[in-house]
Amino acid sequence: MTLTLESITYRYAGTGRASLSDVSLELADGEVVGVVGGNEAGKTTLCLVASGLAPRSIGGTLTGRVLIDGQPTTDRPMHELAANVGICFQNPATQLSQVADTVFEEVAFGPLNLGLARGEVIRRVTESLAAIGITELGERDPRRLSGGQMQLVAVAGLLAMGPRHLVLDEPVAQLDPEGRALVAEALRKLAAAGTGLLITEHDTDLLAGLCSRVVVVDRGKVVASGPAADMLADPRLDDWGVEPPARVRLQRALAAAGVRSELPQ
Amino acid sequence: MIDVVCSGLCYDYPGGVRALDGVDLTIHAGERLAIVGQNGSGKTTLIRHFNGLLRPTEGTVTVDGLDTRHKPVAALAALVGLAFQDPDRQIFAGSVEAEVSFGPRNLGRRGEELAAAVAGALRTVELETELHTNPYDLGFSRRKLLSIASVLAMNTPVLVLDEPTTGQDARGVRTIEAIVASVAAAGRTIICVSHDMRFVADNFERVIVMRDAKVVLDGPPHEVFAERNWRVLKSTNLGPPYAARVGHQLGLRSTPTAAALVRELQAAQPR
Amino acid sequence: MGRPGPSAYHRLNPLTKLVVALTTTAAAVILGGVFWPLMIVFVFVLVPAVAARVLAQLLRFMLIFSLPIAISALLINVFFYPGGQTVLFGLGPVTATAEGLSFAIEILCRIAAISGAVTLFYLTTKPSELVLDLERRGVPPRLAFVTNASVQTVPAMAERAQQIIAAQRARGLDTEGSAWKRVKGILPIVGPVMLGSISEVEERSMTLEARAFTRPGRRDLLWSPRDTTLERLARYLLLLGLVGVIGAKAAGLV
Numbered sequence: 179m180t181l182t183l184e185s186i187t188y189r190y191a192g193t194g195r196a197s198l199s200d201v202s203l204e205l206a207d208g209e210v211v212g213v214v215g216g217n218e219a220g221k222t223t224l225c226l227v228a229s230g231l232a233p234r235s236i237g238g239t240l241t242g243r244v245l246i247d248g249q250p251t252t253d254r255p256m257h258e259l260a261a262n263v264g265i266c267f268q269n270p271a272t273q274l275s276q277v278a279d280t281v282f283e284e285v286a287f288g289p290l291n292l293g294l295a296r297g298e299v300i301r302r303v304t305e306s307l308a309a310i311g312i313t314e315l316g317e318r319d320p321r322r323l324s325g326g327q328m329q330l331v332a333v334a335g336l337l338a339m340g341p342r343h344l345v346l347d348e349p350v351a352q353l354d355p356e357g358r359a360l361v362a363e364a365l366r367k368l369a370a371a372g373t374g375l376l377i378t379e380h381d382t383d384l385l386a387g388l389c390s391r392v393v394v395v396d397r398g399k400v401v402a403s404g405p406a407a408d409m410l411a412d413p414r415l416d417d418w419g420v421e422p423p424a425r426v427r428l429q430r431a432l433a434a435a436g437v438r439s440e441l442p443q
Numbered sequence: 444m445i446d447v448v449c450s451g452l453c454y455d456y457p458g459g460v461r462a463l464d465g466v467d468l469t470i471h472a473g474e475r476l477a478i479v480g481q482n483g484s485g486k487t488t489l490i491r492h493f494n495g496l497l498r499p500t501e502g503t504v505t506v507d508g509l510d511t512r513h514k515p516v517a518a519l520a521a522l523v524g525l526a527f528q529d530p531d532r533q534i535f536a537g538s539v540e541a542e543v544s545f546g547p548r549n550l551g552r553r554g555e556e557l558a559a560a561v562a563g564a565l566r567t568v569e570l571e572t573e574l575h576t577n578p579y580d581l582g583f584s585r586r587k588l589l590s591i592a593s594v595l596a597m598n599t600p601v602l603v604l605d606e607p608t609t610g611q612d613a614r615g616v617r618t619i620e621a622i623v624a625s626v627a628a629a630g631r632t633i634i635c636v637s638h639d640m641r642f643v644a645d646n647f648e649r650v651i652v653m654r655d656a657k658v659v660l661d662g663p664p665h666e667v668f669a670e671r672n673w674r675v676l677k678s679t680n681l682g683p684p685y686a687a688r689v690g691h692q693l694g695l696r697s698t699p700t701a702a703a704l705v706r707e708l709q710a711a712q713p714r
Numbered sequence: 715m716g717r718p719g720p721s722a723y724h725r726l727n728p729l730t731k732l733v734v735a736l737t738t739t740a741a742a743v744i745l746g747g748v749f750w751p752l753m754i755v756f757v758f759v760l761v762p763a764v765a766a767r768v769l770a771q772l773l774r775f776m777l778i779f780s781l782p783i784a785i786s787a788l789l790i791n792v793f794f795y796p797g798g799q800t801v802l803f804g805l806g807p808v809t810a811t812a813e814g815l816s817f818a819i820e821i822l823c824r825i826a827a828i829s830g831a832v833t834l835f836y837l838t839t840k841p842s843e844l845v846l847d848l849e850r851r852g853v854p855p856r857l858a859f860v861t862n863a864s865v866q867t868v869p870a871m872a873e874r875a876q877q878i879i880a881a882q883r884a885r886g887l888d889t890e891g892s893a894w895k896r897v898k899g900i901l902p903i904v905g906p907v908m909l910g911s912i913s914e915v916e917e918r919s920m921t922l923e924a925r926a927f928t929r930p931g932r933r934d935l936l937w938s939p940r941d942t943t944l945e946r947l948a949r950y951l952l953l954l955g956l957v958g959v960i961g962a963k964a965a966g967l968v
Binding site: 216217218268324348351352354355356380415416419420421424425427428431432435437438439441442 | 481482582583584585609610611612613614615616638641680681682684685686689692693701702704705708709712
Binding site for chain 1: 840842845859862863866867870914917918919920921922923924925926927928929931932933934935936
């Protein structure tokens with residue numbers, strides 16, 4: 179399934195300034211794309227538009243089109259889009275429905291809302307938990323898990339609805355290193371299994387290990403796009419408010435001091 | 444300038460969980476201290492003892508010689524400013540200016556003095572142009588900087604920041620680093636709880652590693668992040684900064700920061 | 715699926731437990747006096763509490779919640795009962811009367827019945843299970859969700875309020891000083907609680923939409939609490955019993 183953003187310009191309700199200007203982006207089936215940029219560059223807005231929440235859930239004005247497999251989604255309601263494109267945000271606690279007493283029920287929330295039959299829902303939830311690697315958390319209370327675990331439950335809950343693409347807006351920003359590692363591992367598994375991922379993050383080390391392509395957003399526009407290795411080593415990242423991965427930073431420090439040395443892999 | 448001393452500090456949460464188990468710590472005036480450890484190691488519990496929000500179950504905590512058990516939090520807040528991790532559990536005012544004025548006003552500052560404190564703090568976090576903006580019109584990371592400014596403006600001898608770099612972009616991290624530097628330059632003590640090892644190694648002269656309610660490592664970055672301590676770090680789910688790992692792989696002495704790595708490589712280069 | 719409760723009473727259908735609480739409360743209030751409410755407390759509150767092994771907790775909660783009301787009801791009626799003639803003793807300007815005392819005791823019995831029934835229900839029923847059961851019986855899913863989510867909000871809000879109080883105290887907010895200072899301190903605490911809740915509501919509503927919550931129409935349930943013919947019968951009998959009580963009272967038989 180291809181997800182395409184075509185010349186998207188978006189303004190939040192009540193503001194005159196465009197948060198996204200003429201942004202075009204294509205996410206091929208199974209592709210993992212990273213989005214970087216400073217705060218308020220438009221990364222979150224991009225995620226909201228890609229998932230359909232903007233303008234359906236939050237209002238605002240959108241010009242341009244969002245297409246799934248070449249078909250415009252303009253007239254499709256949010257609950258239909260939810261089955262095609264899942265979206266996950268950075269605050270683990272607000273990703274929970276709050277009404278589920280167990281992780282299994284939490285992950286079942288989405289598929290049940292889609293009107294699927296009970297048997298089908300159980301099958302999907304079981305598969306989803308296994309795909310993320312959290313089957314053993316099935317009977318736990320989702321509200322008592324660690325931040326990283328909650329994020330995994332959120333992703334499993336989205337996956338169970340069967341989308342071909344997942345949009346993740348700074349999924350590890352509020353997690354400790356342990357949580358980060360958990361989520362990174364789960365995302366690796368998903369990517370390997372063929373789910374398309376659109377990930378916005380400040381943690382360029384995370385993106386370096388996951389993405390084939392990286393897009394840079396600055397002041398509402400896409401200013402650069404290319405293979406991950408190239409983009410994450412681009413000298414202009416600093417101007418765009420992006421911290422390069424540790425390796426790149428170190429290489430630059432060495433080069434600046436005129437020290438010749440090969441950094442081990 | 445004041446010291447903070449913990450002596451045999453033990454703390455049990457109601458319900459019986461022992462969150463601090465015999466912590467002995469002296470933080471000298473003007474120190475740049477980072478406290479690291481995984482969730483549940485006791486680091487958040489520890490910093491809440493510095494301004495009296497929590498009082499020891501056993502042992503003592505003294506701030507400038509005053510026992511925290513005998514002073515109300517409102518009084519200790521004039522000595523130790525503490526900014527929490529979640530700005531949204533603190534921000535209540537309708538404007539940036541009102542928000543930042545709250546702390547210093549509680550400490551008795553008025554008029555010129557108050558205005559200067561507020562202006563200074565806002566300049567440090569680059570929010571001086573947003574005096575009348577509603578805090579919720581700022582994005583999350585600028586709200587976080589706002590919450591830090593609110594405590595900065597109190598001009599306390601000791602400043603404690605809980606996870607200041609979480610959620611910040613590159614520019615935000617640099618602003619935090621500048622805050623650490625300027626607070627230390629003014630002779631004030633700065634303490635940060637963080638899980639960003641690079642930020643810790645680059646900006647602090649002393650690192651404390653906590654695990655299971657105890658302090659397990661205490662020293663300058665080049666010691667704490669040296670290879671001989673990696674097993675201890677791993678046991679608490681932490682890892683050394685990338686520069687340290689590279690330095691070790693290249694067979695150099697402990698290099699917790701990029702700058703240290705550069706120095707060691709330059710020293711190793713044949714003339 | 716389904717949760718095994720710790721006792722047979724816990725495992726009863728939530729609606730059954732609700733009907734027990736409502737009918738016994740209503741009957742105790744209508745019948746009045748001393749004998750009937752206490753009889754009801756014994757049969758419909760204490761016996762199930764023992765079976766459910768929550769007796770100690772039940773008594774503790776009942777005490778905590780009804781003590782203030784009980785004390786004021788006792789004092790008001792013992793000393794100020796209109797029509798009280800038989801004097802028991804005097805206390806300064808007021809006198810205690812036997813009629814007042816007996817009326818107060820009747821009120822206490824009613825209070826015991828009400829607090830007992832409500833507490834028993836609260837201790838043996840999970841709100842989420844009650845909502846699931848109602849949804850199975852046809853309550854619209856979105857209404858069910860809102861009810862469930864609202865109940866869950868309260869403890870979360872309380873926890874958040876604690877954190878906010880800590881943050882504001884760290885900024886010098888005086889919570890240990892004079893009453894006026896504490897009143898002034900309300901906005902810095904209530905403000906973030908409200909604002910935070912609002913922004914959390916925003917994020918949470920996006921989470922719900924991302925999980926197709928707005929799709930109209932019915933949805934399957936993963937599980938719901940089981941119901942048996944015996945329990946259905948019991949519920950009808952209880953309701954019938956209540957009707958009988960009302961009739962008997964109206965006819966002056968009790």
